[in-house]
Structure formats: C-alpha cells, structure tokens
Amino acid sequence: EFVIVLPNPSIDEAMRVTERLRESIATSLPSCERATHAVTISLGVATSVGGERPESALQRADAALYEAKVRGRNTVVAAKAV
Numbered sequence: 001e002f003v004i005v006l007p008n009p010s011i012d013e014a015m016r017v018t019e020r021l022r023e024s025i026a027t028s029l030p031s032c033e034r035a036t037h038a039v040t041i042s043l044g045v046a047t048s049v050g051g052e053r054p055e056s057a058l059q060r061a062d063a064a065l066y067e068a069k070v071r072g073r074n075t076v077v078a079a080k081a082v
Helices: 011-028 054-070
Strands: 043-045 076-078
Touching: 011 043, 011 076, 043 054, 054 076
Parallel strands: 043 076
Antiparallel strands: none
8 A cells, every 4th residue: 555645635636636646557557468457556535634633534545445445446535524
C-alpha cells in the first residue's frame, strides 16, 4: 500500500487526481505475453477535516480502499465523512 498526500484538495479534486492515476495505470502498463491478469489499482480517498488527526484521515482512506476492493477492484472510493 502507498499513501499520496495532496496539499489541501477538496474531495472532488482528490477524486479526479486518483481517478486519473487509476486510469493511467490500467491503460498504460505493458502487458506481458504470459500475463494472466491485467495490472490495476484500487484507491481509497479521504480529505482531512478541520482538527482531525492525520491518523484518523488515514484510517478512513484505508477503509475506503477496502471498500474499493469489495466493489470489484480497479476503482476509486471516497471515504465517508466524519
């Protein structure tokens, strides 16, 4: 797992950035002749709410990541607001 920190984005901006990243990986990574699976990523997105501890925002992003995996992978899910 990786964490990407954006400086003060709105949830809409963060979703656009992560969706572009997801699409770029899904369409641009070369496929191996013997590969049996496509390379894709799932992403969870959370924006920090005023006064929220960074650990809390990270936990919400992690929960959104697992929701993306449950939804079938290769998707972006925004975390629930606090």
